[in-house]
Amino acid sequence: MSLSVTGVSVRFGPHSALSDVYLDVADAEVVAVLGPSGSGKSTLLRVIAGLQEPSSGRVFLDDVDVTRVPPHRRGLGLMFQDGALFPHRDVAGNIRFGNGSADVAALLELVGLPSVGARRVDTLSGGEQQRVALARALAPSPRLLMLDEPLGQLDRALRERLVVDLRRLFVRLGTTVLAVTHDQREAFALADRLVVMESGRIAQVGTPREVWERPASEFVASFLGFTNVARVKVVGGQASTPWGTVALDATDGEHAILVRPSGVLLDGGTEATVDLATFAGDRVEVLLTIPGAPPLEVHCPPAVAPEPGETVSVRLDPAQTVVLAG
């Protein structure tokens, strides 16, 4: 099922939770909605589900205007944070709730939990409960599945395992999926395309690779965890950054740039002092200080990483310096 949101705004009194949002999702596409707390992610999902009336704008499912259609007649599968399971009922009873004719055994097989149908929900682990909630959302055979923090409360290792299962399941079912998450790694692993939200507006839409390689703005770059962001002046293809000059393919004038941590080379140039070195498995994340400049993050292979207090000299790799739009 395709989805189209056109010009949707939601106001709560003087506060705008969504401002003029446009979004198209193709049939069978998996889209993740990312953004800081309060940026409007849940409100967007609630508008699409019919749980929140927009102040203006429209929602189309397969090109049919459903803006005034009640939630239960939109044919969507919902797995929302507040749609918790009934802990004292058994798994089958939870899945059948509101889905009388559901094939419980087949749904449990689908989410990788065969033979728990008779178990009480409160005897299942957190990860198993998430799978049951997913089975319940899939029970009406929705053509658009909407998930709000599907792996919300789980620990990192379990999330990473389940996200792979989810991705496989969505590909197999061919369901269109819109999933809200605040976890960018989860979004990258799950989605064909990402929507990054900022204060009720869409800050960027693109494939995970596009968003990672070319963040559209300083906001998106910072949200993705990049710290080496600065406003620079470009003259004749040379950018003067607080950390030294670098060749930059941009017009003369002011630009916002991002230097990837792997694009800071420790082989000559501006002198810097190592402030912090944090071991992160396959790399060491090093924070450098240059007098008068913001901190500069660099990722080094563990074998060659400098120690705190050491002096190094840095050079910026033009291939890893990106111009940001906003």
Ligand SMILES: Nc1ncnc2c1ncn2[C@@H]1O[C@H](COP(=O)(O)OP(=O)(O)OP(=O)(O)O)[C@@H](O)[C@H]1O
């Ligand atoms: N019913 C409501 N009444 C008033 N304000 C609301 C209501 N629902 C949401 N808001 C406000 O709208 C903004 C967007 O909220 P929303 O829940 O969509 O954000 P979110 O991105 O999903 O955040 P989180 O990641 O914390 O869940 C917030 O500032 C929130 O306080």
